[in-house]
Amino acid sequence: MFDTMVITKAVASFCGALLIFMLAKWAADELYKPRNHAAAPAFVIDTGEDDLDAEPEEELSFEELFAAADPAAGSRLWSQCRACHALEAGRNGVGPYLHGVVNREIGAVDGFNYSGALDQAGDVWTPEILSAFLEAPTSVAPGTSMNYRGMASAADRANLIAYMEAESQ
Known part of the structure; x- marks a missing residue:
């Protein structure tokens, strides 16, 4: 029942399925990639994490x-x-x-x-x-x-x- 031809077909089917999924992923990435994907972000949200090492500014009195x-x-x-x-x-x-x-x-x-x-x-x-x-x-x-x-x-x-x-x- 499990001769070499059956095992070869199973491995070929598995490799073919992987190849189809890889090609589908590549096509989807190319299809849905924004035009300016390499551009710098339009805005940056300041979370304050970069300023933790900075010394606190001295507040002036009124x-x-x-x-x-x-x-x-x-x-x-x-x-x-x-x-x-x-x-x-x-x-x-x-x-x-x-x-x-x-x-x-x-x-x-x-x-x-x-x-x-x-x-x-x-x-x-x-x-x-x-x-x-x-x-x-x-x-x-x-x-x-x-x-x-x-x-x-x-x-x-x-x-x-x-x-x-x-x-x-």
């Missing part, structure tokens, strides 16, 4: 950031505030005008009806209090009617406050 702030960079950030506030003295919008807001008493704009939540913020809008308020308005003044998520970057906040101070002079 006073140092404010001293080095660029009012020109703050003018681009002003567009976020412009929808509700004005830099012209006496022109209130949805929010009070911000002309001279740096070192002005909190809640001191005549003719604007404040929500009353700013009582917890302090007495004067110092650059530090303004920065904290711009970072997260609801954490500095819980219950404020200002509907703003906040500005995460301390450098952006310093630039914006420097811009408001420069435009108020």
